[in-house]
Amino acid sequence: MLKKIFFSVFLLCNFLLYAENNIYLDYFKKVNQAELHIAKSDYKGALEIYKALFDAYPHSFYKDVHNAAICAIETKQYKDALQLSKDLVLHGYELKDFDCSGFNALKNSKKQWKQFLSDYPKLRAQYEKTLDLPLREQYLTLFRIDQKAAGNYNNVRDMDSVFYRLATSVSNLIQKRSFQHWMTKKDTINFKLLAMLRHYCGLENRIKASEAMQKDSLYINMKKNDIRILVNQALVDGLLLPEHYVAITTYSDSTNPYGETAIEIDYDSETIRPFLPIPIEKIEEVNQRRVSIGLPPVNDLTQGMINATWYKEYPFKKIKEAWLACDTCITMRDYLFVAKKIELEVKNNYEYDKGCLIIQNMTKITNIYLKGGREYQKNLIPRKKE
Numbered sequence: 001m002l003k004k005i006f007f008s009v010f011l012l013c014n015f016l017l018y019a020e021n022n023i024y025l026d027y028f029k030k031v032n033q034a035e036l037h038i039a040k041s042d043y044k045g046a047l048e049i050y051k052a053l054f055d056a057y058p059h060s061f062y063k064d065v066h067n068a069a070i071c072a073i074e075t076k077q078y079k080d081a082l083q084l085s086k087d088l089v090l091h092g093y094e095l096k097d098f099d100c101s102g103f104n105a106l107k108n109s110k111k112q113w114k115q116f117l118s119d120y121p122k123l124r125a126q127y128e129k130t131l132d133l134p135l136r137e138q139y140l141t142l143f144r145i146d147q148k149a150a151g152n153y154n155n156v157r158d159m160d161s162v163f164y165r166l167a168t169s170v171s172n173l174i175q176k177r178s179f180q181h182w183m184t185k186k187d188t189i190n191f192k193l194l195a196m197l198r199h200y201c202g203l204e205n206r207i208k209a210s211e212a213m214q215k216d217s218l219y220i221n222m223k224k225n226d227i228r229i230l231v232n233q234a235l236v237d238g239l240l241l242p243e244h245y246v247a248i249t250t251y252s253d254s255t256n257p258y259g260e261t262a263i264e265i266d267y268d269s270e271t272i273r274p275f276l277p278i279p280i281e282k283i284e285e286v287n288q289r290r291v292s293i294g295l296p297p298v299n300d301l302t303q304g305m306i307n308a309t310w311y312k313e314y315p316f317k318k319i320k321e322a323w324l325a326c327d328t329c330i331t332m333r334d335y336l337f338v339a340k341k342i343e344l345e346v347k348n349n350y351e352y353d354k355g356c357l358i359i360q361n362m363t364k365i366t367n368i369y370l371k372g373g374r375e376y377q378k379n380l381i382p383r384k385k386e
Contacts, residue, residue: 024238028294062091102356167200202252267373310350
């Protein structure tokens with residue numbers, strides 16, 4: 001009990017220390033506000049926040065520049081949209097990355113788009129000069145080893161040994177060459193570095209949760225690595241998004257201190273809401289932790305983010321009608337298959353027409369709770385209680 005209390009106090013102290021020293025904490029909080037404006041189609045308000053952030057901070061994340069560009073286009077501020085599109089090229093964008101529908105109005109503004117196409121080769125060359133190809137190859141070599149080990153499910157101890165050794169190499173590279181700005185750019189190396197960092201932190205989390213591993217000589221001899229410290233500093237320095245920080249540090253951690261957002265689809269009230277599937281008395285504490293690292297809290301305000309996703313157009317009526325018409329549906333799996341097919345059609349149409357924005361992506365949440373709708377599943381055979 002005392003150990004748990006000590007650990008909780010330790011975590012709280014870390015959160016307070018982080019909040020005090022994190023120069024990018026306000027940046028992340030302001031981005032959350034901008035995304036809420038976008039969810040309400042207040043593109044002007046969002047653009048004002050983005051522009052103020054870009055002026056105040058030494059660097060920004062490509063997703064925020066992307067969203068600012070779309071907001072500028074939506075408000076017909078094409079001069080700003082042109083400059084932001086140029087900034088996107090310096091964040092790693094290629095011409096193909098401007099193919100989503102949100103950029104169509106800028107392309108139709110022929111003078112601005114002609115200017116962009118004229119400047120593009122020089123901007124792309126300027127970006128490519130910033131790429132440290134030898135360093136990238138070092139990381140890519142480590143990633144290939146990581147992926148080979150990750151597929152070794154038949155021998156977890158060998159896999160963990162590789163993850164541990166790679167963590168030392170990655171840590172040394174970061175300390176020697178600093179944490180690169182890759183995560184702020186649109187760069188294919190991002191998920192590769194993310195995977196290696198996740199695998200080491202996941203290893204640590206599994207050891208912490210397993211008494212058997214703690215007694216195993218292999219894991220006893222694994223000395224603490226500096227990966228977590230380096231990842232914490234990357235977040236502080238604005239080189240890592242809060243959601244990536246959580247993805248790394250809580251990998252294989254069933255006690256995720258930041259909570260795992262879930263989506264509830266209620267067929268009776270025809271509403272969709274994000275929520276934290278934890279005891280109600282813990283929600284405030286978890287939300288405080290989320291805010292302390294720049295994540296948005298999951299509360300009534302977060303509900304507005306649903307309006308910026310395909311869930312806004314969730315086909316309740318069409319699914320209910322399809323359920324009633326399904327004479328072959330007898331299991332819940334049958335009914336879910338019917339719903340999933342209709343959902344996918346709506347989702348794909350939405351993403352093609354309106355999915356150009358890169359904001360809190362609730363569509364990636366896999367923890368889905370279904371509520372109600374039983375009266376439309378007329379042939380459902382109740383599961384036998386075991």
